[in-house]
Amino acid sequence: MGVGPGDPDLLTIAAVRAIETAQTVAYPVAREGGEGMAAAVAGAWIAPRQRRLPLLFPMVPEAGPRRLAWHAAADRLAAEVADGRAVVLLCEGDVSLFATGSYVLLALRDRHPALPVRLIPGVSAVAAAAAAGAWPLALQQEGLLIRPTPDEPAALEALLAQAAAGGWVLALLKLGGRWPWVRPLLAERGLLEGSLFAQRLGWPDQRLCPAAAVPAGEAPYFSLLLVRQGWPSVLP
Numbered sequence: 208m209g210v211g212p213g214d215p216d217l218l219t220i221a222a223v224r225a226i227e228t229a230q231t232v233a234y235p236v237a238r239e240g241g242e243g244m245a246a247a248v249a250g251a252w253i254a255p256r257q258r259r260l261p262l263l264f265p266m267v268p269e270a271g272p273r274r275l276a277w278h279a280a281a282d283r284l285a286a287e288v289a290d291g292r293a294v295v296l297l298c299e300g301d302v303s304l305f306a307t308g309s310y311v312l313l314a315l316r317d318r319h320p321a322l323p324v325r326l327i328p329g330v331s332a333v334a335a336a337a338a339a340g341a342w343p344l345a346l347q348q349e350g351l352l353i354r355p356t357p358d359e360p361a362a363l364e365a366l367l368a369q370a371a372a373g374g375w376v377l378a379l380l381k382l383g384g385r386w387p388w389v390r391p392l393l394a395e396r397g398l399l400e401g402s403l404f405a406q407r408l409g410w411p412d413q414r415l416c417p418a419a420a421v422p423a424g425e426a427p428y429f430s431l432l433l434v435r436q437g438w439p440s441v442l443p
């Protein structure tokens with residue numbers, strides 16, 4: 208289930224009900240002993256009587272350890288159910304958008320095809336950023352492309368050209384370490400003022416402002432950018 212990007216008020220009623228009725232609450236952690244972002248967001252609804260099940264998903268580029276982690280998570284969840292426990296897996300943001308939940312779902316389908324699974328959507332960071340910044344995401348014939356920030360300046364340049372030609376708004380995730388070169392590239396094209404920078408939405412250190420206000424230093428992993436290069440001609 209998706210728990211939204213940070214603000215516990217953005218959990219859906221369906222998500223809260225599912226947590227309350229679960230015997231086991233599973234959640235991703237990036238390292239052994241870590242708290243986990245999704246567990247922190249939903250913490251207020253996890254009762255001491257409930258079994259907590261951290262599932263380790265190492266954030267590494269290699270395919271092997273990631274596959275092993277997805278398989279292990281699927282097996283752990285299936286084992287909980289086999290032991291008669293209702294289990295929920297918490298997931299940051301929405302459960303289907305660049306989400307651990309999707310990999311676990313695919314692993315479950317493959318390894319435990321008879322296991323009943325229900326997905327509960329959550330508020331994505333993109334939707335939360337647009338709402339918090341009063342920033343219309345897509346209007347009329349505009350497209351909306353949500354994707355990780357490219358690794359190379361040339362790829363971002365090509366993407367911006369494509370988006371301008373197609374009338375797409377861009378939502379660039381995983382901005383983090385790329386911000387030092389993304390910023391000057393956008394500045395050169397006069398795109399900083401109209402772009403919205405959102406960092407750690409829903410957390411006490413949230414930062415939400417025009418991209419022009421953010422210096423070129425490293426941004427945290429939980430940061431994103433909304434970029435619009437033009438507006439439809441018919442507007443109020």
Ligand SMILES: C[S@@+](CC[C@H](N)C(=O)[O-])C[C@H]1O[C@@H](n2cnc3c(N)ncnc32)[C@H](O)[C@@H]1O
Nearest residue numbers: 212300301304331332380381407408429430431
């Ligand atoms: C693996 S994706 C997960 C997306 C998530 N499933 C969703 O629906 O929002 C992680 C990226 O989403 C963005 N993100 C997620 N939560 C965020 C938050 N609270 N504030 C800003 N960006 C966030 C960041 O760009 C981060 O690098």
